[in-house]
Amino acid sequence: MKMYIHTAPARYDLTDAGRRPLGKIRRGLWHKQTLRLYGADGRLLLTVWPEREGACFTEGGPAVSYAPFRRQPARFALRPPKAASAGFASPWGEFTLLQGEKREFTLLQDGKEVGGIRHMLAADKELSLTLPEGDEPAVILCGLVFSIAWLMLHDDDYEIV
Numbered sequence: 596m597k598m599y600i601h602t603a604p605a606r607y608d609l610t611d612a613g614r615r616p617l618g619k620i621r622r623g624l625w626h627k628q629t630l631r632l633y634g635a636d637g638r639l640l641l642t643v644w645p646e647r648e649g650a651c652f653t654e655g656g657p658a659v660s661y662a663p664f665r666r667q668p669a670r671f672a673l674r675p676p677k678a679a680s681a682g683f684a685s686p687w688g689e690f691t692l693l694q695g696e697k698r699e700f701t702l703l704q705d706g707k708e709v710g711g712i713r714h715m716l717a718a719d720k721e722l723s724l725t726l727p728e729g730d731e732p733a734v735i736l737c738g739l740v741f742s743i744a745w746l747m748l749h750d751d752d753y754e755i756v
Contacts, residue, residue: 598737600720607720607741609734618734620742630745632738640735643742649681650746652739660684662692662743664750678747687736692743700744712744 623629649663662683710724
């Protein structure tokens with residue numbers, strides 16, 4: 596299944612190949628960089644936020660899961676180490692998200708590639724998955740993968756005070 600993520604002010608719109616809306620990811624503007632995934636019907640499906648050296652997420656309830664980032668040393672001395680990978684568990688299994696040198700992302704399950712994100716730095720991003728079936732589970736997994744990838748992408752950004 597291919598999904599497309601379109602950038603809008605303070606949110607990302609998830610659509611299928613026919614531009615049918617599947618959900619929205621809203622960014623928190625203050626304090627933490629919280630990302631909230633809403634379904635096409637407006638229900639909150641997932642919340643993802645940065646925590647320590649990784650990302651935490653919850654699917655509508657109080658249970659919280661943690662996806663730690665594994666770091667790769669920077670080539671340039673003044674740049675912080677980048678988040679190279681993150682492992683996380685979901686109702687569909689254990690996944691590993693890898694960040695490539697050109698900021699593309701690959702999703703692995705049991706060492707096999709099951710998806711990825713292309714054009715992560717562009718306004719329109721392409722996310723592909725080979726699982727799960729059904730719109731809502733696919734939207735939840737795509738939202739989770741995109742949110743963790745977004746936090747990994749911005750993990751090594753400089754904060755100017």
